[in-house]
Amino acid sequence: MNNLDLAVPVLSRGKHRNPRKGACFMEFASFLAGEPWSDHPACTHALLAGVARDVNDCTTDAGRSRLAPLIPSVIGLTPEDPHVVPRVTARCIQHALPVVSQERQYILAVALLVGEKHLADLDGRPLGDLEAASAAVLETVPAATKWARSFTARSHRSTPDFARRTAPRAVSCAVEGISQACVRDPDDRLYKLLVDAIEETKAWMPAPEPAPVSPEVVRFTV
Known part of the structure; x- marks a missing residue:
């Protein structure tokens, strides 16, 4: 996979096999983190990733592009504190x-x-x-x-x-x-x-x- 494969994907609902089919919030995060293509990447705390997937899927098509700039901010957020x-x-x-x-x-x-x-x-x-x-x-x-x-x-x-x-x-x-x-x-x-x-x-x-x-x-x- 290279940058041309991903280009600038339009965020869309659900899971996607590869970036040519589109990308959801967490799939794009997995790509930016250098992980295998997935909507459950290891680079983000599991519950926060769930929040991001739910928001991605429940936001309208017209409003979903606004979420894209937030994607880099979830990468590396993996705290283990029970709070x-x-x-x-x-x-x-x-x-x-x-x-x-x-x-x-x-x-x-x-x-x-x-x-x-x-x-x-x-x-x-x-x-x-x-x-x-x-x-x-x-x-x-x-x-x-x-x-x-x-x-x-x-x-x-x-x-x-x-x-x-x-x-x-x-x-x-x-x-x-x-x-x-x-x-x-x-x-x-x-x-x-x-x-x-x-x-x-x-x-x-x-x-x-x-x-x-x-x-x-x-x-x-x-």
Whole structure:
């Protein structure tokens, strides 16, 4: 494959066999990262890649080209901190909860509360202690929040699959919900959601190690 094979692909929905057939957001990221052509490349955190795929597929054809400049920013974002999954999930839900259908509000409110329990446990906070942004958005959907609190209080099951199953499903529900919501600017909302997900993931990247100081510099400064 060379640059002529890829040219300047038009982002489109779904998976593609090769760049001649088009490219989705993450397939283009795999090419730029020098990886085999794939929409699940190793260069990006799995949940963030899922957000990008969902936003790519749910954005209209007219609005999808706006996503292309964001592609390089996801390359190399592979933090391993356990905060990443619940925090990125929370950001996506916060964008979606006030505008999605009532049915989705119930689903997302539960996912948000479960994710907040994970964050409280990680941070050593009381389990009912919510981050300010999550508390604020839950106040906008009181019926769904009341039901979700009751549901999560009754459920004594642990959630070991939050990162593998619950979070990706909640993210997809949030993105699809925005794309189908009765709002004037779904593409703009999806763009902002993806930007926030990228920034949240970036915030949990480990700090770069300081460059070693050469002996010559040490002798010069002593």
